[in-house]
Amino acid sequence: MFMVKASIGAGLIGLALLALHFVEGNLSLLLPLAVLGLSLALYLSRDIPKFLKVFIGVLTAVEAILVALSLADAAGTVPEFLTAYVPPASMPVGATIFAFVIYCVSRIPVIRTIMRIADRYFTSNAPAEIKIPLIGTVRASEGAIGTALLVFLILINLGQVALNVRLNFFGRDMFNALQDKDAGAFWYQLFGVFVPLAAVFVTVAMVEIVSQYVLRIRWREFLNRLYVHEWLSDGTHYRMQLIGREADNPDQRIAEDLRSYIDQTYTLSMGLMNQSATLVSFIAILWSLSAGFTLPGSDVPVPGLLVWVCIAYALLGTWLTHVIGRPLIALYFQQERVEADYRFSLARLREYTEQVALLGGEAAEEEALNNRFARIVQNFMQIVRRVMRLQIFQSTYFQANVVVPYILTAPYYFIGKITLGQMQQTVGAFSSVQGALDFFITSYSTIANYKAVVDRLTTFEAAVETVHRSDAANRVQLAPSSNADLNVSGLQVALPDGRVLMRADGVAFRQGETTLLTGPSGSGKSTLFRAISGIWPFGAGQIQVPESQTMMLLPQRPYIPQGSLREAVTYPGTHGEYDDVKIAEALRAAKLPALADRLDEERAWSQTLSLGEQQRLAIARALLAKPDWLFLDEATAALDEPTEAEIYEVIRDKLPEATVVSIGHRSTLAAFHDRRIDMKKMDDGLYAPVEKRQPEPAA
Numbered sequence: 001m002f003m004v005k006a007s008i009g010a011g012l013i014g015l016a017l018l019a020l021h022f023v024e025g026n027l028s029l030l031l032p033l034a035v036l037g038l039s040l041a042l043y044l045s046r047d048i049p050k051f052l053k054v055f056i057g058v059l060t061a062v063e064a065i066l067v068a069l070s071l072a073d074a075a076g077t078v079p080e081f082l083t084a085y086v087p088p089a090s091m092p093v094g095a096t097i098f099a100f101v102i103y104c105v106s107r108i109p110v111i112r113t114i115m116r117i118a119d120r121y122f123t124s125n126a127p128a129e130i131k132i133p134l135i136g137t138v139r140a141s142e143g144a145i146g147t148a149l150l151v152f153l154i155l156i157n158l159g160q161v162a163l164n165v166r167l168n169f170f171g172r173d174m175f176n177a178l179q180d181k182d183a184g185a186f187w188y189q190l191f192g193v194f195v196p197l198a199a200v201f202v203t204v205a206m207v208e209i210v211s212q213y214v215l216r217i218r219w220r221e222f223l224n225r226l227y228v229h230e231w232l233s234d235g236t237h238y239r240m241q242l243i244g245r246e247a248d249n250p251d252q253r254i255a256e257d258l259r260s261y262i263d264q265t266y267t268l269s270m271g272l273m274n275q276s277a278t279l280v281s282f283i284a285i286l287w288s289l290s291a292g293f294t295l296p297g298s299d300v301p302v303p304g305l306l307v308w309v310c311i312a313y314a315l316l317g318t319w320l321t322h323v324i325g326r327p328l329i330a331l332y333f334q335q336e337r338v339e340a341d342y343r344f345s346l347a348r349l350r351e352y353t354e355q356v357a358l359l360g361g362e363a364a365e366e367e368a369l370n371n372r373f374a375r376i377v378q379n380f381m382q383i384v385r386r387v388m389r390l391q392i393f394q395s396t397y398f399q400a401n402v403v404v405p406y407i408l409t410a411p412y413y414f415i416g417k418i419t420l421g422q423m424q425q426t427v428g429a430f431s432s433v434q435g436a437l438d439f440f441i442t443s444y445s446t447i448a449n450y451k452a453v454v455d456r457l458t459t460f461e462a463a464v465e466t467v468h469r470s471d472a473a474n475r476v477q478l479a480p481s482s483n484a485d486l487n488v489s490g491l492q493v494a495l496p497d498g499r500v501l502m503r504a505d506g507v508a509f510r511q512g513e514t515t516l517l518t519g520p521s522g523s524g525k526s527t528l529f530r531a532i533s534g535i536w537p538f539g540a541g542q543i544q545v546p547e548s549q550t551m552m553l554l555p556q557r558p559y560i561p562q563g564s565l566r567e568a569v570t571y572p573g574t575h576g577e578y579d580d581v582k583i584a585e586a587l588r589a590a591k592l593p594a595l596a597d598r599l600d601e602e603r604a605w606s607q608t609l610s611l612g613e614q615q616r617l618a619i620a621r622a623l624l625a626k627p628d629w630l631f632l633d634e635a636t637a638a639l640d641e642p643t644e645a646e647i648y649e650v651i652r653d654k655l656p657e658a659t660v661v662s663i664g665h666r667s668t669l670a671a672f673h674d675r676r677i678d679m680k681k682m683d684d685g686l687y688a689p690v691e692k693r694q695p696e697p698a699a
């Protein structure tokens with residue numbers, strides 16, 4: 001496809017050249033036009049990530065302007081004030097080379113992975129709006145707004161390079177004025193040239209920083225929402241931690257890694273473009289400045305001598321940096337992991353502070369925390385050792401950078417081949433080219449860190465995908481059925497490592513009939529409940545659930561979110577779903593009258609309420625949600641027997657339509673259920689539910 005487009009591009013260029021030849025009789029513009037055509041073909045070629053395509057697009061557009069300027073110049077139609085800005089032919093060539101490099105880079109698998117994350121934002125169709133000063137509110141898709149901001153920022157960055165090029169000439173003219181002792185020219189250069197340029201520079205820098213921050217935060221907000229959504233949807237967050245440790249600390253990946261990814265993608269890509277543009281511009285200058293240079297100690301002229309020296313010097317530095325710094329990638333990855341583990345341990349301790357205090361577990365906790373922190377230190381010290389070596393090399397290299405251009409040019413100055421201004425300009429251009437080529441060296445740590453961040457995001461995405469894929473493959477199937485009962489057939493429930501724990505075949509939970517599930521601890525009762533609610537994927541077989549009926553499962557230890565008591569009771573209902581009167585009523589019914597008028601109170605409820613109170617709060621949730629099926633997994637085990645009896649009474653009274661299935665160990669529970677199923681160990685070593693005859697009520 002690309003070849004077809006390239007051929008079409010080349011054909012069009014041919015036609016344009018022919019037309020030009022007849023009109024102008026001028027073929028010297030062949031090169032810029034040809035390279036412009038190539039850039040266009042690159043831009044049009046399919047399958048380039050959008051983020052990179054934007055860069056090629058802007059480069060092509062800028063290149064078109066430069067070529068147009070050259071054409072106008074050839075035709076003698078460029079206004080006087082613009083003639084100084086007619087670019088040398090090398091500029092469009094440079095832009096095309098850079099576009100081609102981007103194109104080639106976009107074929108590299110790791111870059112495609114990186115760009116796929118970026119493109120989730122830049123290709124988004126979600127409606128959005130942005131307020132632009134002097135223009136007002138503009139509505140467009142989020143992807144379009146992001147793209148527009150990116151285009152704007154690329155243009156600004158290119159503009160900054162152009163300003164630097166102009167300043168390089170200012171340096172030459174000013175030093176020449178000094179050498180000639182021409183005071184008039186000197187002051188003109190200072191106030192007529194430098195001051196206006198500096199003013200433009202400051203304004204552009206201000207606009208750039210604001211636009212850049214706006215783009216970054218929009219981009220982050222978008223990806224953040226997306227990741228949070230993917231993590232939370234379909235119980236992925238739960239199943240992800242069941243399948244292994246590849247995607248450890250998802251909180252860290254969403255909160256930290258996404259931010260780093262966006263910051264670094266922006267900084268590195270813009271930096272790379274900036275440095276490439278600098279490189280192209282200053283190589284052109286350096287090339288022309290090399291004109292008078294001969295091989296040292298001889299009269300043999302070497303075209304572009306300074307350029308070659310500069311490139312060889314930088315390549316050597318880049319290669320050495322890579323060799324020394326490569327282990328940093330893995331070390332940074334590991335650092336993120338141990339830091340997140342430590343943070344999580346602290347947060348967990350905060351959650352369980354009461355249990356730790358009661359058990360007097362402080363010493364054990366301290367030891368565990370110190371051990372975890374020791375891993376941070378250990379890995380960090382490896383980073384330090386590696387960074388130290390890198391730093392020794394880089395510092396030496398950068399110190400040498402200061403003097404190398406003087407060493408190269410001074411001999412030519414002393415024998416009068418170049419003026420002081422030219423020498424100064426050469427040193428400036430050499431440093432700019434050097435700086436651009438050193439981009440990789442200066443950014444090595446960032447790049448190493450970036451790679452670690454990208455790996456963490458891609459493993460996160462891969463884990464999300466694994467969870468979704470496992471949906472389709474071998475797993476317990478939940479099948480909605482028109483039958484009012486819940487039927488289990490051919491079910492085998494396994495552990496994450498594949499070991500089968502229990503089996504159940506031909507078991508029915510009948511609508512309207514309360515069932516008590518009993519059995520030894522560890523026999524898989526809770527896991528069967530998890531399978532019925534669809535969050536436990538491991539195993540095989542089918543569970544037919546009555547369609548369009550709601551289910552609610554209350555575990556032994558309820559989850560209580562941070563926030564007000566109202567939010568705790570109405571969870572997982574959305575804000576405003578129940579009015580306060582109903583909430584208070586539910587709390588009173590669940591034997592928590594003292595809480596009924598404290599709905600606005602915000603505190604760590606999971607730490608202040610007793611377990612029995614938390615369990616009653618969960619019952620209040622069920623009373624509000626009115627599910628068709630209510631599964632109670634030892635959900636009243638912390639209550640005294642009379643209160644437990646009252647709660648079952650309330651459930652029967654307030655939720656007469658609900659089918660209750662309970663798990664419990666207490667014998668008194670049997671009285672509240674119509675039927676009992678017991679988990680029994682079978683001959684094959686697996687547990688299976690067996691119908692148990694209810695004892696006749698005592699006469």
Ligand SMILES: Nc1ncnc2c1ncn2[C@@H]1O[C@H](COP(=O)(O)OP(=O)(O)OP(=O)(O)O)[C@@H](O)[C@H]1O
Pocket residue numbers: 242495496501519520521522523524525526527528
């Ligand atoms: N995420 C998990 N990873 C590995 N094993 C698990 C996981 N969850 C549960 N198990 C194991 O599955 C088995 C059954 O656990 P389950 O909680 O279903 O038992 P139970 O019958 O409800 O026990 P109890 O009466 O003590 O609550 C246990 O041996 C438990 O260790």
